[in-house]
Amino acid sequence: MEGKKVLVVGIDGVPYTLVGEYVERGYMPHLKAILEEGYKLHQMDASLPDISSVSWTTFLTGVNPAEHSIYGFIHLDRRDYSLRFPNSGNVMAPTFFQILGLDTAGKSSSLANKYLPRFKEPRTSIVVNVPHTYPAYPMNGVLVSGFVALDLARAVYPPVLASTLKRMGYVIDVDPSKGHRDRAGFLEDLFHALDKRREAFDLFFKGKWDLFVACITETDRLHHFFFDAALDEAHPYHGAFVDFYKKLDDLVGHFYDMFLERHGGQGFFMILSDHGFATLRKEVNINRFLEEAGFLKLKEEGERYERIALGTKAFALDPCRVYLHYKDQYPLGEVGEGEAESHLEELTDLFRNLRNDDGSPIIRAIYRKEEIYQGPFLDDAPDLLCLPVDGYDLKGRIGAGTVFADSVFAGMHNQHDAMLILPEEKDFGDKPQIGDLAGLLLDHFCGEDL
Amino acid sequence: MEDYRVRSIVKTISWRVLATLATMFIVFAFTGKAKLSVGIGLVEAVSKMVLYYLHERTWGKISWGKLKHPLADLVLKKELTPEDKELIQQRLKELGYM
Incomplete structure (x- = not known):
């Protein structure tokens, strides 16, 4: 179906205040240009708690944890005090891309009940590297799982695409243990992973889709190990930290330009992070x-x-x-x-x-x-x-x-300083919450099928 | 991967049209009898169409000699294995989430 298109760029753990500061300092010229073209940078509240698995699931489902059932990376089995590790199969509410695909795999939610009757035609989505989507599951489009994806074979739907990604050297995630023993090597891995992420986004961008969600998680890893370098010009890794953000800015600008070129006025573009970050004391x-x-x-x-x-x-x-x-x-x-x-x-x-x-x-x-x-x-x-x-x-x-x-870490998550970039006309009034965005995306497609 | 039945049926018909026309042309060339060539063509068309379809479906079930995609048999598993859980714990620890 030719019609409205949505491009969402997710940048894990990127704080509103840091983006504002970096745009101000001229480190992110592409983002600055986007903001000058009619977009607004908002400070946003992440989920409660501000853990990536909870926040991204809240974003994807548009409902709170008591509806999607994910409260953290670990849950306790009350029968014997053992730990459980919830995965995509434990998400009890459908995602907005399942709603758009008109196949919610038997799941329902307040959001699905509201929007499913409004769509008659299934829409195709491409969703790459969003945390807590592993193992990948059947959906109308392409799903490449993000953290904690363990092996590519189970991280890709349709599975046949796994070989393509493998051939191009796609990186599911960097090895975080390296951040503890070889900081310079870990940084190199982050830059390399971002390159591979961009290649994968480029590859899928050429396909047919109505909704594209591209998520970058290297920012979160960078922050855990190097957040104290973000604003400290004397820090030995400050230059590398800023270079990473410049590379990120280049990627965002590249996608925005491609999206504009391909879909122009029909497109709706959004950038968000799932939580903020602060220096850990x-x-x-x-x-x-x-x-x-x-x-x-x-x-x-x-x-x-x-x-x-x-x-x-x-x-x-x-x-x-x-x-x-x-x-x-x-x-x-x-x-x-x-x-x-x-x-x-x-x-x-x-x-x-x-x-x-x-x-x-x-x-x-x-x-x-x-x-x-x-x-x-x-x-x-x-x-x-x-x-x-x-x-x-x-x-x-x-x-x-x-x-x-x-702590051995330099940065920590926070709930109050996530970021969101939206067209200026989308006005929330109060501070936006990450759970509000799924409805906003679905609203964009409403009215097409009448 | 095995073909869908409809593909086998369409292939059967297209090949049969081509082959029967060839048979009728050959019979006519050798005998000069138009009626005979059409008759043989019709009998052949029906009988060989059935045989071709059965032959095609049988070969479709034999994997020998087929180029197979390395991930063709991949099963999407929802449940994590104990090894998966170990790995996840390790990753979460390395990022300070445990």
């Missing part, structure tokens, strides 16, 4: 904090959460998803429904009073699950979710020796 081990406050008891034996012992009232999963240890949900649980409220109040007070050495607060926001989530998977939601002040990376590590610890 300290890691904060939330489970150690809960241990010291008497909420968590650990056994000596067992792995990770299997160490949870009798007497535990609460524990946390990364980054700060705090769960009450209910007696009717966990084998060793002992919190009854009647006690929940007093525990939640006590925990809220504790987190409010969690302070750094200089007395400044660590936690900037505390939410109860009913405040931020609505949907059929509300039971899986954390009872409390805390967001930190920038600089303090909250961790769910079990068995840490201290509450505050130095």
Whole structure:
């Protein structure tokens, strides 16, 4: 079908404030030109929590975690305290590209119920490297999975395209362990991976599609290891960091020009990140904090959460998803429904009073699950979710020796500083939320099939 | 990959039209009898069309001698294996997500 087209460029973990600063400094001339052509840079809220798997899934499905069921990279099996790693098969709401393809694989959601009746003709999508789409699954178009994709054979739909990508040396992801042992080599890998990403986008761009989602995840890796170099001109890797952004800017400009040339006035172009980033000062081990406050008891034996012992009232999963240890949900649980409220109040007070050495607060926001989530998977939601002040990376590590610890990483995610670039006429009024965007994309296609 | 049935049927018909015309032309060239050449052509057309179709479908099921795409048998697995889970844990740890 010839008609409206949408191009979405995702840049994982790129913060609004840094983009604004780099555009100002002249490091991103293509982006500057795009902004001058009638686009606006917005600061956007990421999902709660601001983890890539949750944020990208929220973007793709347009619904909150209690509807799509993804709350983090890890979930705890309440039957035996073992860890589960949700994948694309665990996403319980259809994505906007499944809605556009008129095949939701039997899934439904509030967004699908609203938009499916408005479309009569299936539209073709190409979706490359969006996190939490692994293993790839049948859809109307092409899907190349992003993080945590393990092997190309299961990361590509239709599978026959895997050989094409393999031949061109496509990189699913860089090896993050290299960032710990060979920083210069890791940077080289990031530049190389970005080249390969661009080649793959170019290849698929030539095909027929209505919606194209191209995601770049190297930015997130760069930030985890080098974010302290972003604005520090004396940092040994500052030049390389800026060069990476210049290369990114070139890629964005290249795609925008191609899109304009091919689809002109029919096109809708959007750039977004799934969360912001900040320089990391300290890691904060939330489970150690809960241990010291008497909420968590650990056994000596067992792995990770299997160490949870009798007497535990609460524990946390990364980054700060705090769960009450209910007696009717966990084998060793002992919190009854009647006690929940007093525990939640006590925990809220504790987190409010969690302070750094200089007395400044660590936690900037505390939410109860009913405040931020609505949907059929509300039971899986954390009872409390805390967001930190920038600089303090909250961790769910079990068995840490201290509450505050130095980190091997330079950067940490934040929820409040994701970025969004949209045509100026798309006005949100308030600060946009990542979950609003799927509806916006689907709206663009509405009215064509009447 | 095996062909769809409709492709086999269309190939059967197109080949039969071509081959029957050739047969009728040859019979006519040797005998000079138009009626006989058309008769042989019709009998041959029906019988050989059936035989050709069965022959084509049988060969379609034999993979020997076929060029096969290396990913033709790939199955999309939804479930992660224990090895996958180990690898994922490793990746998440390396990025500080665990």
